Amino acid sequence: MITTRRGILSLAAGVAAGAWARPSFAAGEPIAIGAAIPTTGPLSLSGKQYFNTLTMAEEDINKSGGINGRPIKFVIEDTGTSNSTAVSAFVKLVQDTKPPFVFLSSYSTQNLATAPEVVKAGIPVMYAGGAVAVSASSNGWMFRIRPTDSLAAHGMAQFAKILKATKPGIMYIQNDFGQGGAQAAAKQLEAAGVTPVGSEAYGQNDKDYSAQLLRLREKGADVILTFVYPADGALLLRQIKALGLKTPVIASSASFLPASVQLLSPADLVNVWGVIDTFVDASVGGRMADFVTRYKAKFGQDGDAYGLAYYDGALILAEGLRKVGTDPKALRDWIASQKAWDGIGQTFSFDQEGNGVHGVAVVKAKPGTKTLELVERLKLG
């Protein structure tokens, strides 16, 4: 125990020096921000990424001084797998926490169900689902931080042309996301003078796709465009190889999430291209390398583009809160005014419908490996 005057003075000096050397941590009453995201059930496969990146963003924002000295705190409610749970989660956040801003799920069906409540609550939200219908019902309060499905479909159709495909087939999950993507891709392909030879659907709980794939083979598809969720996207690629199909595949972003790629062998990824949001890889360098490295160190798994969208969204929000405070309308107007916000994964430019992302990237696995490489970036919006 230190009892001498010199000892006490040394200790006080040490504490003072330590406080000076530490980064400026935020203090005071936290600003509570809502996040209604899926943390249980099948959708938690991607929801866990948002949970992780929002946790990471909270720490980073607070370490760098918070919101003008006040810490930020993300209050998370689980949207589960159903639309009604998603609506309840949002309403609970609004009533209990009264946040100036909420992050929503990346699942369009949940966001479509929640949209009327968002408008009623009159607070801005960010979401990551791709269905075009969501922005149409947002009334200016909803901001999308991932590409729209039609944008991704546009990219896939454009890349099918680059591959010189003349008989594309489409395979999609039977929900708003899959149907919307498949229709948008078919429209883009037809506009380019290429008519899809077939369009096959599968249910969200289906695990065998052989019938649909063999039908596309029978129709002579020379490329297959897939609109999938993560686990079924991986299973689909594996079954394509198991059926001996050599047809090239252009897959939507979920097939190339780390959660999906870890399920596959290098052979499963031969002749497969992915149209993804952004190339999340340390080789990009700069802030991306820092994000990728820190995420892996913190959570023990690779971060993905969906999670990164929420991290970038949190940083946009933090800057908005610092500049205009917690008034929901002022915050909404500030976010809507951002035209070239430089995030880690994207440069966000919000249009009149609240869509912030206007480009996609095409990736492919390096031969004989599961390491992804960037093929090209497509600026579409």
Add this chain to the structure above:
Amino acid sequence: MADLIQLLTNGLALGSIYALTAIGFVIVYSATGVVNFAAGQFVMVGTFAGVATLVNAGWPMPVGYIGALVVMALFGALFYLIVYLPLRASPIVTVIIGTVAIGITIQNMALLTFGSWPFPVPSPFDGMMIDLGGTVISAHAIAVVIATGVLILLLWLLMHRTAIGIAMRAVAQDVKVARLMGLRVQWLLAFTWILAAVMAGIAGLMLGPMWFADVNMGDPIALKAFAATVIGGFGSLPGAIAGGFFVGLAEVLGASYVSSAYKDLIAFGVMILFLLFRPQGIFGEKIQDRG
């Protein structure tokens, strides 16, 4: 023709899994009168027992498979002790709701333990394809069908040619009389749960390489296996087998020759028709009151 062979193989492999899960439904229902709505989660636990032994522990395949089945036997015994025994005197609805609740609990425990990312599960036939003049068939799918056939044969031998099997059938027919005949009913009921869990474990180990190990994989299996059980006849082992293969084939062939969007309508539509016009199923007896 090439397509048909591939579809039949996949349909039979899928049907095998449904059949094994449906057998689990039937042997528990016959012996205890309980419709185990956690049956799908039993299969999921079986797959993750394989993940634990084969992937996480890195045991060689034969040892890993045996280890996973020992885990499943213990799981069946625990389920009997913790879920069935405390609830056995309760109304049957309570027991059924109990199995639903424990199913959800098991699923969330798996989520907490293994996380939300699916796992690839190895198979002894990984990457092996059989090429029949341009028709490529997965060796694993063929192995699943053969293994299911062998298991069904072994189960028949157990039930009809061993003392324990005959005693189980006696309990299934009339618990009171079985007890009066001096049979150790509680031990036999425990063995029934263990057998159901091991069957589900085998289904899970065979299913893992086909579907990946996913904590949410139990529900779709349970739904299809339930349809298979209703179609085949609740309480009938041949019914469970026939129903399982019917649902598997209907799913794959229906998607190919009818519509991929409405393929589930075939299996569930047939199930509804059976419930309306032949509730005892194909092989079930008309009167199934237990003694």
